[in-house]
Amino acid sequence: MLIFSQKADENLASLVKAVDEVQKSNAKLGTVVVGVSGVEAADLEQLQSTHKLTTPLTIAVNKDGPSRYTLNKEAAVTVLVYKKGGTISKNFAFKDTKSAAEKASDIAKAAEEAVK
Numbered sequence: 233m234l235i236f237s238q239k240a241d242e243n244l245a246s247l248v249k250a251v252d253e254v255q256k257s258n259a260k261l262g263t264v265v266v267g268v269s270g271v272e273a274a275d276l277e278q279l280q281s282t283h284k285l286t287t288p289l290t291i292a293v294n295k296d297g298p299s300r301y302t303l304n305k306e307a308a309v310t311v312l313v314y315k316k317g318g319t320i321s322k323n324f325a326f327k328d329t330k331s332a333a334e335k336a337s338d339i340a341k342a343a344e345e346a347v348k
Contacts, residue, residue: 233263233343235287236297236310240267240275243329244309245283250336251343252286260316260347265289268297269305308332313342321346 276289297303307325309332314320322342326332
């Protein structure tokens with residue numbers, strides 16, 4: 233699962249915590265949070281230290297994210313859930329991190345289904 237976020241805040245932390253719970257019981261689930269569009273390493277480090285997240289957090293080399301993903305610049309959070317082999321099974325896009333946090337359980341459920 234890839235989570236691209238244009239903001240590192242409490243709402244993103246809520247989303248990542250939901251995914252962390254799935255990952256604890258599903259070693260096959262590989263999740264990475266990628267900061268794009270101005271998210272700095274210090275922002276993610278603060279989030280990591282405050283919330284003790286187990287999901288890796290990193291910054292995209294290209295500020296708009298990997299070009300092959302053609303991320304929507306209007307989406308503050310984009311979640312790509314993929315199955316083994318790289319086939320994307322679910323794609324979520326949210327205009328703000330609050331909307332993403334509100335759908336954290338749906339995203340976690342999609343992650344569980346992807347590793348079955």
